[in-house]
Amino acid sequence: MGELNQASVKSKGKNFFKMVWKEYSVVVIFIVVFALCAIIAPKFATANNLRAVLRNISTIGMISLGMTFVLISGGIDLSSGAVLATSGTVLILLQGSGAVPLWVAIALCIVVAAGFGFINGIIITKTHMPPFIVTLAVGIIARSVTMFITKAATITGNNVPEFTNIGNGSFLGVPNPFWIVLIAAVLLTILLTKTKFGTYVFAVGGNETAAKYSGIKVDKIKILTYMLLGLCVAVAATIEMSRMAAVASTTSGSMYEFEAITAALVGGTSFAGGRGKIIGTVVGFLILGIISNIMIMKNISPYLNGAVKGGVILLAVLFQRRER
């Protein structure tokens, strides 16, 4: 009996490490990447450099938080980058004209981005077309309409401190945009793990039919996840516009959706839906930010950025594959 107990304690300890590895392997990878960077580039782990990293990843970070919800619910959104440009244009046009107070401009930016989320959600749930196709098409439409409205020009806003501070200021030594992302991450973690809505998102992504048979309003949940992502895109747009005080209708936000999906996948969110964590996504976009940063520091061609990130996706997902 004593032997048996010992064996079970031992296997419990082993199981604990297995569990930590299974659930938080991405955190371990992050620590390793961070340590490696600190070793190969002495300037990497300085306050100034890390501040720059945090400021730079905030826009993508914000989008990836919303993307995590959409992916967990079994969807995907390829329109986010274009919608960032559209809602950003609305924000800059209003802010630049000086006709309305800043908060009204931001509110309308949110309405536009969440509106696109609603359109995505409605089309996906009512027509049962694959989210990949619907959001791809909506993204192309959004980009095109934005270019039409702005005649494909770059539009500048007003450089007033209350606006530029959002993206460029700092609080307690930490860049404002990162505070915003951090607060959003905390709120969204609570939303995902501690509320009815969060549980339903997991249920819908895990087994849509079973969710429906349990009385969960599947369509409503799906539409809400796309709108929530829209909200995140609007916040990302506000950060980006504030930092640049300008929007380029043709390139703003281009490929951001893929960066956001990458961050979520690296962070352990399941592409098939049903599983994922906000903390994972946060670590995911931090890893991506660090990689971009270290490559600049080491004077590696920026054209190789994608090669490294692609490798990171493959490695991260490979490590997180479940044992059979």
Added chain:
Amino acid sequence: MSKLVEMKGISKSFYGVEVLHDINFSVDRGEIHALCGENGAGKSTLMKILAAIYKQDQGEVLIDGKPLSKSATSFDVQKLGIAMIHQELNLLEEMTIAQNIFLSREPRNKLVLIDYKKMNKEAKEIINRLDDSLEPTMKVRELKIAQKQLVEIAKAVSFELRVLIMDEPASVLTSKETEILFALTKKLSEQGIAVIYISHRLKEIKQICQKITILRDGKFVATKNVDEVSERDIANLMVGREVSRSVATDYSGDANDYVLEVKGVSDHFLHNVSFNVRKGEILGLSGLVGAGRSELMEFVFGLRKCEKGEIFVNGKSTKIHNPTAAIVSNIGFATEDRRSTGLVLCRSIRENVNHVYQVKNKAFFNSGKRFRENTDSMIDRLSIRCAGHLQNVSNLSGGNQQKIMLAKWILVGSEILILDEPTRGIDVGAREEIYQIINDLASEGKTIIIASSDLTEILSVCQRIIVMHDGEIKGELLSSERTEENVMKYATNVN
């Protein structure tokens, strides 16, 4: 001469949990050998080790007395003539029968392209030995499930089959299809092929098997000659205790206390169907496949729209146009397919148990304490065997998954509980437990409607039986009228 297959001292663990412990199992040429045990007993795992899908932690597998290399792949084992037909069939739906049979070893012509003419000709020879009506060029998608099973067997035969492992093959077949399968199995065994037959259905085992090996909780219990043991003996060996056969008593509550009345349901499939059920009654809904049982249940639960039809709950006319409305009326529905429609497999026990509870509760924020208590009470009440609340439902045995599905509805105090095939694919022991749960619920005053294709189940559990045929209710059977003959008479509509 050495045995055809011999497995010695096989042990296997998943996630640190031992699922097989020191199992010995052997089978000889031409033998039909039943492998029996409750769900989670380790039958499928043992056979997947033989088929080299899993690797054993300890022990060895001998084929013709020669040890099988530990690095052997499932394809290597197939080439040795050992084939396994899984519960979930592994066919490519969009490909033809011939393409499926010759997958990955297609005959080539001189240009190294696939020689379809030769492939179809060879496939036809093989498949027509099993069923004349099949053409090798038919797409698998167009076949019935029994025919798909034949394609799997044909594929196995094409490898110079020596051992055929079948995992619950009859659970998806009609009785006629089962007979065909049995005839085929006997023919194979006469050719010297060993057949390992995994099943819960003791009747089937008595009918076709010569030997039986019983596993319990991953341990070897016994190997016996089938004609030396009774069905009761087998059941007792499987559960390790006496199994009592429950007999349905008559309904003893208030004869006029109708909690659910369904009137005049009609659409292109159902024809003017009406029935009612009383408080605390266990109503059985019988009929052959395609009789309209599932469609009727879907209508009551708001999953199916019908042209006509009214529902009265507690005497009040109630519109049920979606599952949420049904849940508001205290109706629960445990579906026939727990894996694809009943549970969110990749989520925890706790989340699954509380899904309907959350729908019924207004609170936006989850109460962790409440959820824990709910889950504890259900695990306790239904004796769900699990490692803990946070274990994924996918890792549970069929019987325990079924209990989780019931728990969702019991937790919210459903007054009317619709159970579609409540014991499909679960073992004798768990089955008895489910029946006990059903009886307990009824005596608490909950109303139970059981739709089932298992006649024994309907007869032994239901107080009243409604028999459907072709979208209509053909008969209603009470107390002593409840016999197999009567049910079949109405189900097949012969008078």
